Structures are given as C-alpha cells and as structure tokens.
Amino acid sequence: MLELAILGFLYDTPLHGYELRKRIAALTGHVKPVAESTLYPAIKRLEKAGLLARATEPGAVAAPRHVLTLTDAGRRELRHRLTEPDPRDISDENRWFTVLAFLRHLDDAAAQSVVLRRRLAFLEEPASFFYDGDRPLRAEELDDPFRRGILTIARATSRAELTWLRETIASLGG
Amino acid sequence: MLELAILGFLYDTPLHGYELRKRIAALTGHVKPVAESTLYPAIKRLEKAGLLARATEPGAVAAPRHVLTLTDAGRRELRHRLTEPDPRDISDENRWFTVLAFLRHLDDAAAQSVVLRRRLAFLEEPASFFYDGDRPLRAEELDDPFRRGILTIARATSRAELTWLRETIASLGG
DNA sequence: TATTAATACATCGGTATCGAGGTATAGGGT
C-alpha cells in the first residue's frame, strides 16, 4: 500500500521524501498514518530495487533534499501493480482506495475496467461479518446493536460503491 | 486487531485455536485474511503475557486441541482495550469494526457511549483524501473519475455511519 | 487404491512497520 502510493505519486512528477510524506499523509494519513521511519526505508527499498533514482539538491530551508524520480522499471512496476493488484488490494478498502487513487495512470480504459470488475465481483459475493452456520446474517437478525451497526454501515458502503462501480464501468465503454 | 479479536471471542467462551481461526476468518477474513502462521504466534504471545491459559484436550478428529480460556487479566485487558482504544482503532475502519464487534462486552453503557463518541468526533472532522492546499476537495471538483469514486464512496459510508452513531448514542441514554 | 480435504497444531526465514531517538538549519515567538 505504501509502496504503491510512493510509485503513484512519483509517476506524475519527481518529489523529495519530505514532500512525498506530506502527500501520503493527506491521502491516507487520517485513516492509517504512516511513520517517517516506515517511509524512508520504503524509499530505500524501491531505490535498491531500481524502481526509483535519487538526486541530491540543496534544501530550501534545511537539510539537502533527495529528489526521487521513477525509473522506467519503476513506471512499469506501477502499471503492473495497478493492472494486476494483489487480492488484498481488492478486498481491503484502505488498499483498494490506494489503487483507485492512481488507477488513472493506466492509459488503457479496458485495463482500468478489468480492475473495477474485480472489485465488483468481490462486492457481489454474498459475505457478512456474522453467520448462522454458513448463512450470512442480516442486520435485523442481530440483537447486538454494535454488530448491527457494522452490517448497516457495510451495507451502505457496499450499495454506494456498487452503484458507482457499475456507472463507471459503463462509462469506460465496456 | 488480531489480538483484540482473539480476546473478544474468548470473552464469551473458551475455544481451541482452530475454531478461533474460523471465527476470525468469518469476522474479518473476507476483507483482511489472517494467516495461520500469524494466529498461532499471536496466541502464544497472549499466553506468555498471562492473558489466556491453555488446556490440552483430545482432538475430535485429528491432533489434540489446545483449548484457550481467558484469565482474569485477559478479561481485564479486553475491557481496557475496548474502553480506551488506540487512535488507529478509531480511524481505521477494519480496526474500528473489530472494536464494534466486541463492544457489547463493556457492561457500562456510558463507557460504550464514550467510544462511539470518539468515532463520531473523528468522522465529524473535515477530512478528505485530496486537498487544494489546506482545503479539502469535494468529489465534484475532481476530474479523475476514480478519485471522485473514492470521495463518493467515503461520503456515503460516512453519512450512514454518522446516522447510526447518533441514533445509537441516543439510545444508550446519553 | 490413491489422493485430496479437513482437522489441528507448529516452526522458520524474510520483511514491513513502529516508536524512540538522533542530526542539522532557519525562522518566529517570549
């Protein structure tokens, strides 16, 4: 998720680490903060893997900046991660939103559509958080108001997303 | 999140690891699967910390079962984790849902209400995934259909949850 | 008869993440 966000932001324009940090904080930080001590090693990982290159510039006010640029391999890697996301990128909303945030970087509408359809298929599976044997329970069948809340909220999300997915898939010219 | 789920399930009744695994898979597995190699070490951690005790029983069909029972310290620990959740338990939906799934274990309606209010306060903060400087952007202001989707879905979730939270807080007799 | 699935647990190496702390510089407040 973090690596995807780094690649995604750098796909548009080179950035130094500190700026990257602020953009990632804006994107996902209010839900799932990323520590500095996670970001810098992640950058090093991607650099070591040849996905990005580092150029040192004098800092605007403080220490020298390390301006990060995606290599060709890095650009390919982002497109690959967006084209064939990990199953967790589809099922987990945090990760799915990161995919969505950068899906525009796929220039092929058909490829974008395939990704949206995977999410659609996931949401169309009958799944719950609570079961009676194998049968998924509905909110109305639960006594616990908090568990009922989970199902109520999840259902509202699911409905909104299904509508949006179907509209967007259609508009991509499926 | 995993530890909370383990403590939460065992609060009701002793279970062996394999059964625990199935219950956790039902609760959060469709969104965020938990590997076996994560669960068993987590159980050991909690055992080592004195939060649960293990009793060996002959297995129904296969290897002997390790039936896990919460200790008094374990019961206190669950109540503590529910009473004062980590900020991430409030902001991250995956973790928040786990808190909600077991919030009934707090016998004090006032304490439950405090937790719901923390989530309410979080959702009421003006936050977006995308900004123009400091100003959160609305879905309508975005060209990218996928980023617009993120905001559309997030807004629908937020609306549904705010409604539910306010109703539930009121019904708890706030 | 062979194989697969389900039950039931466990270890091991590799990696991702976090919190705490460290090293600088510059500007503004008190």
Added chain:
DNA sequence: ACCCTATACCTCGATACCGATGTATTAATA
C-alpha cells in the same frame, strides 16, 4: 537568550506478519 516549530533526512531495536513448509489423523472422493 531560549525554545518551539518546520524542514529534511536517518538509524536502531522490537515486533507483527506472511509464505512456505512440516507433522499427524480421519473421512470422503475418485
């Protein structure tokens, strides 16, 4: 004179997690 905040990067130890793999037994299936 002092401290705080923001900029800008980094290290280190601890831990949590994952995938791969291992060990055993029973029941169903091909």
